[in-house]
Amino acid sequence: MFNLRLEFKLKPTATQIAVFEDSLEQYRKVYNSALKECKDWYNLRKCQINSCSKSSEYIISADGPLPTYSSQCKALITYRKTNPALLRVNATLLQQTGLRLEKSFVSMWEQSQGFHQFKKKGALRSFNEPQLGTTFHQGNRFKLPVIGRIKFWQSRPIPQGAIVKQARVVRRSTGWYIMLTLPWDVSILDTIPHGNPVAIDLKLTNFVATSKGLFIKRTRFFADAERKLKLLQQRVTRQIIGLNNWKRAAEKVALLHEYVANCRKDWPRKLLDQICDDAGIVFVEGLNVVGLSRAMLGKHCLDAGFGQFFNILGHTCFKRGVFFQKVDAKKTSQICPNCLNETVKKELSERVNSCHHCAHTTDKDVAAAQVVLKRGLAAVGHRVKMHRTASKFMGIPAKQESPRLFARECH
The missing domain is CATH 3.30.420 (Nucleotidyltransferase; domain 5)
Incomplete structure (x- = not known):
């Protein structure tokens, strides 16, 4: 048993693109909120008991446990009922964002990486779809939760009988793509040395x-494209950040x-x-x-x-x-x-x-x-x-x- 990954380019409509972008924005806000909660818990324990920080203090219970994936998911379920923007997004996908933060903390402790930073607007470019069901693939369309049926370019055949374990939707400069992870139960024989x-x-x-x-x-x-890249980057720096001209110049880069x-x-x-x-x-x-x-x-x-x-x-x-x-x-x-x-x-x-x-x-x-x-x-x-x-x-x-x-x- 091993995982097979296939990649296809999607052909979403304007309405589906708007849903994708809104979903990524809500994932970013949930990610930053969960990260801020963890940072506040760490900053509360930076200074000693008999002294205070010169910059700021955090009014948090000293006996409060470290925010974990499970506790943040429970709080998210309660907060989602009062936030209309989060109701438009699949709840399972929001929980996957918390799991993404949990894994990043584990990698920070095990691999001695730096502390995580907040995601600015447009930084998140992908999200996972863990629960797809057996009717996920039908012809030249994929059925995603909340989004519905979406067309794609079938550049290669999908193995018959394979169940999609996970789908990852990615935004790139050339469009939207989907990466499928399929568990495939096949026997792989070791290649025997032969031939020239x-x-x-x-x-x-x-x-x-x-x-x-x-x-x-x-x-x-890269060396052949470096001169053109330098010219395009200069055009980006001459534009006002956030305007349409700046976005078009950044898109060319x-x-x-x-x-x-x-x-x-x-x-x-x-x-x-x-x-x-x-x-x-x-x-x-x-x-x-x-x-x-x-x-x-x-x-x-x-x-x-x-x-x-x-x-x-x-x-x-x-x-x-x-x-x-x-x-x-x-x-x-x-x-x-x-x-x-x-x-x-x-x-x-x-x-x-x-x-x-x-x-x-x-x-x-x-x-x-x-x-x-x-x-x-x-x-x-x-x-x-x-x-x-x-x-x-x-x-x-x-x-x-x-x-x-x-x-x-x-x-």
């Missing part, structure tokens, strides 16, 4: 360098950001489809993506999207039945792929790997990819050996693939 192995080395100059000598230049998504993000997602998918067509095994080096994003070239590393590339690569290999594995990235550029001896330490400007042990000379990126390939083949050979040992012990026929076959295909 290929290793990929990622760099900033040559984004992809394979062990077969294929070079692909990096597409500078958001559209450009979403266009760059979509290009960064689309280009690796086309590239990886080409690589996985002729490969049965794909190895990549396990880079520290967070560390690279905080280094001197962090802006270019974030523009390249190494972490997103790894996620898309794993998903593409899973769909095509290609074996995918990450290997250790330590000193891949400082080792000779021919004799596996460590060469003389090279600077970033040196693009040729020359070994003083065996006089093997090749491109630095290709050499790193070949080292990744050999490390991956060694790990795969050990895995196949352990699989055969377990199969023999349990009386299961072993697979015909051998790690020696991979080594021959590599050469």
Whole structure:
């Protein structure tokens, strides 16, 4: 059992868009009210018992418990009966807003994050629909509580018999989208190493360098749009905040950001489809993506999207039945792929790997990819050996693939 997430673009009417925007505004007010209650409880206990704060004091009972999700939900039910604006919104969705705040507090304590801030107008862009029922999807329409039936672009089929566990409505600069979470009970078999192995080395100059000598230049998504983005942001700063001209200028900035993000997602998918067509095994080096994003070239590393590339690569290999594995990235550029001896330490400007042990000379990126390939083949050979040992012990026929076959295909 695993969760399958599908995304579709909605085609709401003007009335439905008004309901969406009003719902988000009410969720924001409920979120800020619940957060203020928690902040007041914490601020009351900041100073000592025998002293007072210089700025302000909170008239709250000292024995009052910490506001939790359950207590705030009970208070919300009572307050909702006296507020006509909250009566227009589904009560379950308002409780989901309190649950969202509760989870954020848990993440603050466990991950040492900062204290939460109040949401300004337009900051909340999504809400969850937890209770949908069995008649949620009918043809090319979705049935949402309070909102009713809403059309959508069915870009892919929805699995038959799958029950929608949760729907998340998201507002973006290009329109409204819905993300469905479906629990799918299917058995997923482990991909067995087979076919032609290929290793990929990622760099900033040559984004992809394979062990077969294929070079692909990096597409500078954000750098190419940076000049236009600067111009659009200047237009935003020259307008008065809140007026229609300011909103239109800000909308153009958001559209450009979403266009760059979509290009960064689309280009690796086309590239990886080409690589996985002729490969049965794909190895990549396990880079520290967070560390690279905080280094001197962090802006270019974030523009390249190494972490997103790894996620898309794993998903593409899973769909095509290609074996995918990450290997250790330590000193891949400082080792000779021919004799596996460590060469003389090279600077970033040196693009040729020359070994003083065996006089093997090749491109630095290709050499790193070949080292990744050999490390991956060694790990795969050990895995196949352990699989055969377990199969023999349990009386299961072993697979015909051998790690020696991979080594021959590599050469």
